[in-house]
Structure formats: C-alpha cells, structure tokens
Amino acid sequence: MGKIPFGPTYEEMLYPDKAPSEIRQKAIKARKEDEMDPVNLFNITWKDENNQVRKIVLPKELTGVEANIVVMLGTDFPSGAHKVGPAYSMLMEASVDGIVEPGKNTILGPSTGNFGIGTAYISNLMGYKAIVPMPDNMSKERYERIQQYGGELDLTPGTESDVILTVYRTIELKKDPINYSLDQFELMSNYRFHRYVTGNSAIEAVEGVGNGRIACYAVCVGTAGTxxxxxxxxxxxxxxKLVALEPYECPTLTKDARGQHRIEGIGDKLCSLIQ
Ligand SMILES: Cc1ncc(COP(=O)(O)O)c(C=O)c1O
Structure with missing residues (x-):
C-alpha cells in the first residue's frame, strides 16, 4: 500500500479536537491566515474552535411558531460551503483505497457549483488536478472561485436543472482512465459523511434547546447527501420526521415533474441513489 494521504478521519471531522493537538492548533491558525494550507483539511467540520456546532436558533418573533428552529451554518467550512465535506470524503476514500494518486490522476467534480468549488479546493490541497463539468449559466462567483482554487471549468449548456448534462459529460471524460470522478449522485462516501458527521453534529446542536430532541429535519435536496x-x-x-424540500418550479419528487429555477445547489431534476 502507498503512503496514507494527509487529512482527517470521519471521527476527526465530527470531533475535530480528537485530531493531534499540534495539527488542530495549526488548522485553527491556518483558517484565518492561509486557506490554501493543506492543514485546513482539518477544518472540515461543523464545529468551531471551541468544538461547538456552528448554528443559530431562530427567534420566535421571526418564525412565528412555538417550535425551536435550529439552523446549522455551513459558511465557515473551508471554501465556504458544506459540500467540501462530501468532496473530501469521496477523494480521501479513493486515495486510501489506492484508486487515485496525487500527481497522477485528474479529479472530476460534476456539479452546479458548490460541489465543484469543494472539489477544486480539496484537489488543490491534496495535490490533484481538478476539472469541474458544470452548466454554463450559473453565477459568476462560482466560476471565479473554482478557477481561484486552480480548477479547470468544462461547461455544458443550461442552469441548475440541467445538471444531468454535466453527468453525461463526465461519462465521456471518464473514458480516459487518468480521470476519476467524484460521483456525488451515487458514491456512498457522500452518504457516509453526512450520516455520520452531519447527523451526529445535528444531534449535538439541539442539546440544551427545548427538550433536546429533533422532531423534524428539513433540508433542500440536490444529491440528497445532506x-x-x-x-x-x-x-x-x-x-x-424527515422532510426533503425542492423548488416549486421543479417538483421532481412531489409531482414527477421538471422545470427551470434559479436556486443554486438544489432541485437537480433527478432522483439520486441516496433518495
Ligand atoms: C447551497 C446548497 N444547499 C444544498 C445543497 C444540496 O445538498 P445535497 O447535494 O447534499 O443534497 C447544495 C448542493 O450543491 C448546495 O450547494
């Protein structure tokens, strides 16, 4: 077996304080000072420096309901979105299994953007070249971010609801064995990250709020990893109760219907293996 790649285990993403303390301290410093330092892989977690889940409890004046609504915050993940978690988990599992090697393989991150940002970012930190097949009509910020992290864009026609074209494009690119795709719509590492890391972080997030139990989990679905x-x-x-939200304009799960919308990241007009 080759060299074990550098990065956190699932356990260390759920409990970042379980990482060796020297690495943890370096990661906390790098988060503020140098986002391209590979030690930032140890910041892939829902927790803050004090090991608390980043969250807000919405004020009842705002929600107008008695139930406590807890919102988990993903903005402080490295690269700015929680999608970096599944991207990292997919690439790390493939690296540990010896399927891919830094410097040898190119990583594909088919997506509508956030996952592509995560793919470009972790590929950079882990020593891989990245190509992101994504629709050509997404927000400018997404393209810029991917390129800023060294990712190459491979654009297909359309918007959020045309993600299937990025999947078709990826099937073409995968004919070259150098290319390895982080197939977020089917790889179980997406499920594993969210079931273990996001699920248990959510359970911690409600400790001390109301009766400390979760009555309902509502989440917008793309791959349904989250x-x-x-x-x-x-x-x-x-x-x-588990509630999957999708755009009214593209009610694939509720009405088996398709349509266009501008809510980036969700309502991809397809039903993933996880769903
Ligand atoms: C902002 C945002 N929310 C939600 C999702 C959906 O997450 P999932 O693919 O885990 O269903 C995405 C996916 O890219 C996203 O970018």
Missing amino acids: FAAGDEMKKVFPEC
Whole structure:
C-alpha cells in the first residue's frame, strides 16, 4: 500500500479536537491566515474552535411558531460551503483505497457549483488536478472561485436543472482512465459523511434547546447527501420526521415533474441513489 494521504478521519471531522493537538492548533491558525494550507483539511467540520456546532436558533418573533428552529451554518467550512465535506470524503476514500494518486490522476467534480468549488479546493490541497463539468449559466462567483482554487471549468449548456448534462459529460471524460470522478449522485462516501458527521453534529446542536430532541429535519435536496443525516437522527429520535424540500418550479419528487429555477445547489431534476 502507498503512503496514507494527509487529512482527517470521519471521527476527526465530527470531533475535530480528537485530531493531534499540534495539527488542530495549526488548522485553527491556518483558517484565518492561509486557506490554501493543506492543514485546513482539518477544518472540515461543523464545529468551531471551541468544538461547538456552528448554528443559530431562530427567534420566535421571526418564525412565528412555538417550535425551536435550529439552523446549522455551513459558511465557515473551508471554501465556504458544506459540500467540501462530501468532496473530501469521496477523494480521501479513493486515495486510501489506492484508486487515485496525487500527481497522477485528474479529479472530476460534476456539479452546479458548490460541489465543484469543494472539489477544486480539496484537489488543490491534496495535490490533484481538478476539472469541474458544470452548466454554463450559473453565477459568476462560482466560476471565479473554482478557477481561484486552480480548477479547470468544462461547461455544458443550461442552469441548475440541467445538471444531468454535466453527468453525461463526465461519462465521456471518464473514458480516459487518468480521470476519476467524484460521483456525488451515487458514491456512498457522500452518504457516509453526512450520516455520520452531519447527523451526529445535528444531534449535538439541539442539546440544551427545548427538550433536546429533533422532531423534524428539513433540508433542500440536490444529491440528497445532506438529507442522509436524517437516518442518524431517526436512529436516536425515532419520532423525527424527515422532510426533503425542492423548488416549486421543479417538483421532481412531489409531482414527477421538471422545470427551470434559479436556486443554486438544489432541485437537480433527478432522483439520486441516496433518495
Ligand atoms: C447551497 C446548497 N444547499 C444544498 C445543497 C444540496 O445538498 P445535497 O447535494 O447534499 O443534497 C447544495 C448542493 O450543491 C448546495 O450547494
């Protein structure tokens, strides 16, 4: 077996304080000072420097309902979105399994953007070249961010609801064995990250809020990776209801219908293996 790549385990993403303390301290410093330092892989977690889940409890004056609504915040993940978690998990599992090697393989991150940003970012930190097949009509910021992290764009026609074309393009690119795709719509590492890391972080996030139980988990679905956290919640709170949200204009799950919308990251007009 080759060299084990540098980066956190699932356990260390859920409990970042379980990483060796020298690495943890370096990671906390690098988060503020140098986002391209590979030690930032140890910042792939829902927790802050004090090991608390980043969250807000919405004020009742705002929600108008008695139930406590806890929102978990993904903006402080390296690269700015929680999608870096599944991207890292997919690439790390493939690296540990010896399927890909830094400097040898090119990593593909088919997506509508956030996952592509995550793919470009972690590929850079882990020593891989990245190509992001994505629709040509997404926000400018997404393209800039991917390129800023050294990712190459491979654009297909359309918007959010045309993600299937990026999948077709990826099938073409995969004919070259140098290319390895982080197939977020089907790889179980997407499920594993969210079930274990996001699910257990959510369970911690409600400690001390109301009765400390989760009555309902509501999440917008793209690949439904984030939705997989609900399986962990249901194990601990069997009464928990799981609600998948999708755009009204593209009600694939509710009405088996398709349409266009501008909510980036969700409502991809397809039903993933996880769903
Ligand atoms: C902002 C945002 N929210 C939600 C999602 C959906 O997450 P998932 O693919 O885990 O269903 C995405 C996916 O890219 C996203 O970018």
